[in-house]
Amino acid sequence: MSDCYLPRLGGIEVQVADLVRMQREAGHQVEVATATRGEPLEGVHRVVARMPFDLPVHPRGVGRITRLLTSSRPDVVHVHTGAVSPFAWMGVRAAVRTGLPVVVTVHSMWDPVTRALYRALGLTYEWQRWGLIATTVSTAAAAPIRSVAGRSVPVHVVSNGLDLSGWRGLGPGGSGEGxxxxxxxxxxxxxxxxxxxxxxxxxxxxxxxxxxxxxxxxxxxxxxxxxxxxxxxxxxxxxxxxxxxxxxxxxxxxxxxxxxxxxxxxxxxxxxxxxxxxxxxxxxxxxxxxxxxxxxxxxxxxxxxxxxxxxxxxxxxxxxxxxxxxxxxxxxxxTEPTAGSWASVLAGFDAAYEEAVNRPLRNV
CATH class of the missing domain: 3.40.50.2000 (Glycogen Phosphorylase B;)
Known part of the structure; x- marks a missing residue:
């Protein structure tokens, strides 16, 4: 579940697309729900509203996603969010309502304004009590999420995945001119x-x-x-x-x-x-x-x-x-970098999925 996906080529879109590809190669059956317009892709459900603007919002998004999840009944729902991701959080609500395990990956750093927003949403919707498992891409990004979520939401660090083989040993050759x-x-x-x-x-x-x-x-x-x-x-x-x-x-x-x-x-x-x-x-x-x-x-x-x-x-x-x-x-x-290998990324998400499956959910 992601606000944006291919054919858009931002950081989250490319990372999610690479994760889908690697998980399929590892034997997982993966489907994608997104609010991004685009050509038909295998296993990609485009939940797009008929609006004059191209933004990841849908006035009936929760209902549409709920019907999609009810028909497909996935083992776990993996939601990818930026700082504020309206469609993705509709996916979280739909998944919890449907009684499905949910893993939420936050790709952005929560600044003070974002933290205040999620605290306010917590007071209104009590999302910290929905039984979510959260991951984020670095130790630095995890700290502000934990400060808002408290002990109710486990927050794990699973880095972005990259194939670094093509980058090894390229530099520094230097220009020879300073x-x-x-x-x-x-x-x-x-x-x-x-x-x-x-x-x-x-x-x-x-x-x-x-x-x-x-x-x-x-x-x-x-x-x-x-x-x-x-x-x-x-x-x-x-x-x-x-x-x-x-x-x-x-x-x-x-x-x-x-x-x-x-x-x-x-x-x-x-x-x-x-x-x-x-x-x-x-x-x-x-x-x-x-x-x-x-x-x-x-x-x-x-x-x-x-x-x-x-x-x-x-x-x-x-x-x-x-x-x-x-x-x-x-x-x-x-020396090899200590982050970014797809083997460790896939293992990290598999562990998060297992934890989510074994965690009791609370309907919203």
Whole structure:
């Protein structure tokens, strides 16, 4: 059960589609219910309302999903949500009403506003007492959910799944022209892209002028205009580039010329691009309280920062210290990442399903 699914290509959509494929290959029978319009796909039920806008909402969603679940009678319902996912939560209510075990996977970090919303919903609907099992993608993402759900809802960490074999050993080859810093992600305010530019500017001041630096920030989004204005105003267009959206093949090629990778968002629930860069061998600079900290240890796979100023200091340190950068890169080349393997992801969800099946449900 997911608000969005293929043909949309966001992070949750791709992750859910990959999970469906891997679970089917493992022998599970998997069907998908989604509010996303699109072409017919085997085992995909598109619960779409006739509305002038394309949003994951349905005025009779609970009833439609209830009828679907009643006819198919799955062993367990696995619901995938972002911060706020109206269709997915309709699926949760329908599944609990039908008496089916439910696992809810939260793919996003709950910020203070989101936590307040779910507390209010808890007072109204008492969702904490529905007998749910929850999973999320990182230790950092689990903490705010537990603070709201309390002890009534078990919250387990099951990371996103990735095939990292194609990323192993790609970098850091370096450009041979100083230090090349790379970031990959949507250029959206919640990812703090302008703060990244400020941190890069500060890092440049902290590195000797004899060391050339350049940065490539891959991605597209609503913050591009603000970033372009900042670069022009602060004279950074000569060494910071915004090439737009890249394919996976283009990103892999870029990492071959990179020296380090930066993931600036403090509310990054997992950090797929950072994990791919770490698998490629790049030292990673990220926020200490983000999901990246599950697979990047400070001083081992990269450097972790507690603030934007710390982020700048970490980038400057790795840019100026060739020995530290080489040591971390060698470690990343020699060791497999501790997150992301599909074997561990499938095992984690299987355990959550079993727990949900054995957990008493309460009708709503």
């Amino acid at each position: 230090v090349h810093i790379v970031a990959v992600g949507r250029l959206a305010p919640r990812k703090h892209p302008v703060r990244l530019l400020k941190a890069l500017e500060s890092a440049r001041r902290g590195v000797p002028s004899s060391i050339p630096m350049r940065a490539t920030i891959v991605g597209e989004g609503p913050a591009r205009g603000s970033m372009e204005r900042y670069l022009a105003k602060h004279g950074m267009t000569g060494w910071v580039s915004l090439p737009g959206r890249y394919t996976r093949e283009q990103i892999a090629k870029l990492l071959e010329s990179a020296d380090l990778f930066v993931a600036p968002a403090p509310l990054e629930s997992f950090g797929i691009a950072a994990l791919e860069a770490r698998a490629a061998g790049l030292p990673v600079v990220a926020r200490a309280r983000s999901g990246v900290a599950d697979f990047v240890r400070h001083g081992e796979e990269g450097l972790l920062a507690r603030s934007s100023s710390d982020l700048a200091t970490a980038m400057a340190r790795l840019s100026a210290d060739d020995d530290l950068r080489a040591r971390i890169a060698a470690h990343n080349h020699e």
